[in-house]
Amino acid sequence: MNTLSYGRAALPDAELVRLFSQMTQVRHLDTSAIAWQRQGILPGYAPMRGQEAAQVGSVAALDMSRDFVFPTYREMGAALAAGVDMGEYMATHKATWNGGMYDARETRVTPIQTVIGGSALHAVGWAHGQRLDAAAAGADEPLDLPVALVYLGDGASSQGDIHEAMNFAGVFETPTVFFVQNNGWAISVPTERQVAGGSVAARGAGYGIASIHVDGNDVEAVVQATRAAVAHARSGAGPAVVEAMTYRRGPHSTSDDPGRYRSLAEERRDGGVDPMDALRDRLLEAGALTAEDVAAIQSEAEAFEERVRADVQAQGPRPGAEMFEYVYQEMPAPLREQAAAWREESDHV
Amino acid sequence: MSNAVATPPVDAGAGRTVPAERTGRTTLSMNQAINAALHDALAENPRTLVLGEDVGRLGGVFRVTDGLQAKFGADRVFDTPLAESGILGMSAGLAMAGYHPIPEVQFDGFTYPAINQLVTQIARMNFRTRGALPMPITLRMPSFGGIQSPELHSESLEWLFAHVAGLKVVSPSSPHQAYHLLRHAAQRPDPVVYMEPKSRYWQKGRVDFDEPGNLEGAHVARAGRHLTLVAWGAMVSRCLQAAEAAAEDGLDVEVLDLRWLSPIDADALAASISKTRRAVVVHEAPKTAGLGAEVSQLITERCFGTLKAPVERVTGFDVPFPSGSLENEYIPNIDRILYGIQRVLEYRRG
Known part of the structure; x- marks a missing residue:
């Protein structure tokens, strides 16, 4: 393993303290969203309860003025830390607009995936674009590239696209950080039935990608590890995996209904310290x-949640x-005709 | 050595300057015309990229990208690993970074492994982001049958692409159309699937660089009065041959090259069929739920009162695209097209 x-x-x-404040906002908003x-x-x-340190900590390692975040659908904490308006974020869960209402270009956070x-x-293609930009500008080594950070989970590591992405990233040496939140469960299937070999980070070695294994519940360690991965990618040394x-x-x-696949006792034992x-x-x-x-x-955090709730309800x-x-x-033209027909046939304009 | 570091172009800087505009007329094969269009798209816009399997040093398995890497460098024309989902997903990311990728899927049937990225990502990203992250991607693929290829190297997937909201689909039928439609597609801010009729790659034809003609909608490939054959891609030339054969029997057949399979030019269908009052749609894809059904319905909606007969379909069958020994049975041939014409002409109301 290329650690x-x-x-x-x-x-x-x-x-x-700043990270703790953000994590507290995230925890309270997450708990409230279930309510x-x-x-x-x-x-x-x-919900993303328990992943606050991993999400807030990883974004803290980025420079949001030039890096770009590629979330899944369980990255509310990362989106909040990246500065996404939470009312606009929750719009996807409100069924207002799939992907959320936030501006993906302005926020540098792709829509909820x-x-x-x-x-x-x-994230590999965008990051390769940064390399091409640097090459076209005649940038000198070591490079100082904008970095793409993509979130995935233990479940996603089973998808073929993750293999293709890691292989492409390795071949093109793109400044991509694969941030894996191994949260133990893909809906009802535990990691041992999901990840052969037991570690997503260990797979990085097969692609020649530098990897880090980190305690995702320790926000300080997450910041330190992600900073190292980001620095590695930024310098032009290629992609990195943080698990x-x-x-x-x-x-x-x-x-x-987690009660169908894991007991409360197991949750207490496996969840460890909050x-x-x-x-x-x-x-x-x-x-x-x-x-x-x-x-x-x-x-x-409670006042913040009330503001977001008001936005969502509005x-x-x-x-x-x-x-x-x-x-x-x-x-x-045919779509324009359909839109015109819809307008004519409905009362909504 | 780092793969990520660019190989300098042979004539450095060529990729950044627009060459003297092509003018006049010349004779080119279709693969040469597409090559010229890619060359000019790369020269015109420094954010245009060509990527895919074997498109670089080899110049593509059909030589469509021949010489482009040498001219524009390995940063702008590059080989990817052998993974179609990777090619399309990477293109989506490059588009997010402000590039206009022109990915190649080496054969149409290889699109299947990339359907997820094409349908759930590229086609929907503009919608999902409310226009913030458009997908200016021109997806090229050698399409249709007629070259006795191995399995899944010959498909006719326009029915699939045309049904996906967010994609546009176009197929040229001649070198002239191929050059101008690709230049046009490569300037669009939306994803366009550009289906190259692989059996026509080597057919030569006149290309007029000064007169592209109208690049939106359908094109009347042959004017006629008695019946309209509607076709696209490789079937256009076959329909022209069928029209010549029919002319020997005194029939004046119009051939409408649909060109755009999404959106379909319903006005051009109406203009042609309201004149000829009879239509046969010809395509290589299976009959059921093929675009022939859509074309037929568009004609019916607009020309029901004037139609002399139901719109006839001459198509592939509801079977997997067969191997080369059966291609002539599967792909509409001139005899089947003529039978279709005959059925329409002989139709008598109840």
Whole structure:
């Protein structure tokens, strides 16, 4: 295994407090979104409880002024950390617009991806484009490339597109970071029935890709490991795989019933320490936070959730004309005719 | 040595300057015409890329990309690993980075492994992102049968592509059409599937660089008064031959080259059939749910009152595209087209 080493220099307390605040927002919003679904505000939601450290920590290693994030459908924490408006993000779960309402170009976060592994090749292509840009500009080695970071899970690692993406990334030496959140479960199927060999990171060796295995519940370690992977890719040295070992502490989705495939006792045993508790206790012990600070951060997260909920509840259906408008940049005549007929036959304009 | 580092072009800098515009007329085979169109697309737009299996040093298995890597360098014309999903997924990412990729799928049947990226990603990305990440991708593929190829090297997939919202589909029938339609497609901001009739690659024809003609919609390949044959790709020349044969019997047959299979030019169908009042659609794909059914319905919607007979279909059968020994049975031949014409002419109302 071509292991990429990474520095363990401690992050400043102020940075850890910032990450803890973000993670608290993410945890509370995630928990609330499940409640919203029960209350009928959202038709469905894909919880990410337990993956806050992996998602917030990985984005903290990026430069969002030039890097690009390629999420799946379980990256609310990453999207929040990347600066995506959460009302616009939740629009996909509100069934307002598939992919979300946020501007993928402005935010540098591709739309919410429902095809497992579907984005990995895009991250390779986009990253290759950065190499071509640098070559056309006559950039000198070591390069200073914008980096594509694509999220995938243990389940996605079974998809053929992940193999093709890693192989293409290896062949073209693209500045792509494959960030694997190994959360133990692909809906109901555990990692041992999903990942032959037991490790996605270990597969990197077969593609000549540098790999890092990291505790995905330790936000500091995630930041350090992802920074090393990003620096590697940015310099032009090629792609990297970060496998963050974490645990999906909730159901796959709001229509899932984990009781059918794992017991509460197993969850307690396999889930280990909650990343939120670990970070909070550490910051309290270090004196970086007081109990009052923690309470204040929680209240801010609750106020934030209320604002997002109001945004989501205010979202009405999109104008029907949009389903015609966005299919093409240049709308073909037959579609224009269908749109005109729809307008004539319906009361919605 | 790093694969990622560019091999400098033979004549460095050639890729960044627009060559003197091609002018006048010349005679080219279709693969030469497509090669010229790719050359000019690369020269015109420095963000245009050509990628695929064996498109670089080899110049493509049909030599369609011959010489392009030497001219424009290995950064702009490059070989990929042998994986069609990878080629199309990478193209989607390159489009997100502001490039206009022209990927090649080496044979039409090899599109099947890439259907996921084509249908769930490339076709839907503009829609999903509300126009923020358009997919200006021109997907080329040698298409249709007629060369006695191995299995899945000959398919007729326009029925599939035309049904996918977000894709446009075009197929040229002559070197002139091939050059201009590819130049046109490569300037579009939407994904276009460009289906090259592989059996016609070596047929020569006049290419007029000054007069592209109308590049949208259908094209009247042969004007006639008595009946319209509707076709595309390699079937256009076969229909022209059938029309010549029919002319010996005093029949004046019009041949409408549909060219665009998505969107279909319903106005051109109406204009032709309201004149001839009879139509036969000819295609290589299986009959059931083929584009012949769509064409027939478009004609019926617009020309029901004037039609002398139901629209006839002469197509492939509902079987897998067979091996070469059966190709002449499967692909509509001139006799079957003439029988189709005869059925329409002999039709009598109840």
